Amino acid sequence: MSTAKTSGNKVDTGRRRFLIAATSVVSAVGAGFVAVPFLESWEPSERAKNAGAPVEVNFKKLETGRLLTVGWQSKPVWVLKRTKTQLADLPKNDDRLRDPNSDVASQQPPYAKNEYRSRKADLLVLVGICTHLGCVPTYRPDIGPEDLGADWLGGFFCPCHSSRYDLAGRVFKGVPAPLNLLVPDYYYVNDDVILIGESGGKA
Ligand code: FES
Numbered sequence: 159m160s161t162a163k164t165s166g167n168k169v170d171t172g173r174r175r176f177l178i179a180a181t182s183v184v185s186a187v188g189a190g191f192v193a194v195p196f197l198e199s200w201e202p203s204e205r206a207k208n209a210g211a212p213v214e215v216n217f218k219k220l221e222t223g224r225l226l227t228v229g230w231q232s233k234p235v236w237v238l239k240r241t242k243t244q245l246a247d248l249p250k251n252d253d254r255l256r257d258p259n260s261d262v263a264s265q266q267p268p269y270a271k272n273e274y275r276s277r278k279a280d281l282l283v284l285v286g287i288c289t290h291l292g293c294v295p296t297y298r299p300d301i302g303p304e305d306l307g308a309d310w311l312g313g314f315f316c317p318c319h320s321s322r323y324d325l326a327g328r329v330f331k332g333v334p335a336p337l338n339l340l341v342p343d344y345y346y347v348n349d350d351v352i353l354i355g356e357s358g359g360k361a
Pocket residue numbers: 288289290291292293316317318319320321334335
């Protein structure tokens with residue numbers, strides 16, 4: 159059984175099918191953001207290496223407030239277990255968002271068109287690619303940081319041209335990105351496992 163050591167934590171990699179946090183993601187979040195450990199990763203399996211194959215993710219060991227990045231169709235996909243506070247703060251952003259109600263249908267499956275943009279409230283699943291020109295935003299759960307302002311309640315910040323998204327992946331007004339971050343198809347295989355890339359099965 160192998161282990162991967164990231165962000166100061168050992169992560170069990172003995173179980174299968176996780177594809178990983180791209181190295182590019184690690185580098186993209188690098189300098190300037192030191193306060194928040196957030197990235198966990200696992201080695202890719204043969205199945206996950208297949209382009210387009212659905213990716214099964216067991217998030218049982220993922221702590222609340224932390225972000226897991228997996229690879230799917232050569233893209234980073236984030237799995238974030240949001241805290242109760244993070245969920246409670248989401249409506250406070252609504253007036254400052256371009257599409258607070260997720261009305262642009264292309265950006266999420268129908269089952270994620272809700273206040274959390276997810277099948278279950280706590281677990282957020284997003285394609286981690288900025289809807290402006292495709293950079294990988296950084297996870298910034300810190301509240302009111304100096305560089306993002308006192309009204310920042312946590313979210314995702316794109317370092318390329320300063321687009322901002324909240325913790326449901328909803329884009330703020332006044333930034334270059336035109337759309338909310340994409341929610342991929344996924345469903346719960348059981349209480350601890352999701353399958354990314356398919357919408358069938360249990361809700
Ligand atoms: S690519 Fe993200 S703001 Fe331009």
